[in-house]
Amino acid sequence: MLEGARLPLKGWQQAAVAVGSAVGALLDPRRADLIAALGETTGKPAFERVLERMKRSPEGRAVLLERPRVISSNVGHAWDLPPNTFGAAYAKFMGSRNFSPDDRPPVRFMETEEIAYVATRAREVHDFWHTLFGLPTNLMGESALKVIEFEQMLLPMCALSVVGGSVRFSDKQRKLFYQHYFPWALRAGMRCTDLMCVYYERHFDEDLEDVRRRWGIIPAPPEMVEIKNKTKTFPALRL
Template identity: 95%
Template sequence: MIEGARVRLKGWQRAAVAVGSAVGALLDPRRADLIAALGETTGKPAFESVLKRMKRSPEGRAVLLERPRVISANVGHAWDLPPNTFGAAYAKFMGSRNFSPDDRPPVRFMETEEVAYVATRAREVHDFWHTLFGLPTNLIGESALKVIEFEQMLLPMCALSVVGGTARFSEKQRKLFYQHYFPWALRAGMRCTDLMCVYYERHFEDDLEDVRRRWGIIPAPPPQQTAT
């Protein structure tokens, strides 16, 4: 994290960036930079709360102490792990979509180094959560994960993203989301462990199903299992 890369905003400036980012993100949900800015300008209290929880957790404290970054140089070995492992599942998720862990926009609007790192960590573990919950990266999958992220971190941006995302659904997508993914995401987000306190990189070599059980992860079931 580079101090010079961050921008200190006055109250009215923070509000202006938040409103502008919210409007822009609603018009174009693909604008990751606007969604990131919205999360930062509205999420300070939530990130500070997550920081306190991480400090109370042994594994969370290790993350804060070592400040691992989810970048290619640090996670590239996941591509060489056995196929049953969490790391290999993450590599498959990223590779099948031609995603790079280096593509996340930097955190710019957090005032302290600690909170800036928490915001960075929340942004960078997003694809770990996709992998663990077995969620696609389409609009429905992203909206479902935002429900879980809201339950885990109480970020206003997550709730706004769900509202904005579902507003763009077709009638068929909206029915599928609210009958299947939304109730599942509510259960999944409440049941699992505090996911911001997990040092994921230390578990790359663990069996995927083992870590799911350990962390209370309920993978997204096929839509036909909704009624069960």
């Protein structure tokens, strides 16, 4: 069982939560709780499609069978791996930002354990994707990753997060995002493998560049990554 009480919603309740969360998230994209609720109340069809794809993939089926969780007790060994590995890169990403794998809020609005796990998995692999694509955690980096997530899962919340995030851009940032981040993210999301069907924890000890090539990952261009030290981290969109 996934921890946290799930709240079954009737149709009108689900619509009310979705609308309220969408309005609140657009007004303040820093509200992680609203973004999470929006993703769950509008994402059931998308998560069901992801579930079916995972069932058709050998590695995806292994994920569904074993239901690994990205929590400190399960991924802590990544901090001890050689520096060239995917696991070490993930540990560096998390440690340099004082992020914890345990910070994710529980999924509350999914009707079944199976769909709840898929939604949980999508939430918990977000930082793996940051590591693989080399994206910063500022507003532009998070918005770019939401473009990739939308292409991978077709979650309405991802599209709305991009809209809400871009509203907060300055004119200069908006131009930079749509000239560089957005087209790169479209290309990267289309080229890579089905990322929800990857059992990441089994590849922690493999070379980072090797797994990137195998999964068709196009890392963010260096000029995009250089911006990461100039803007603030935007943790809400880590959902």
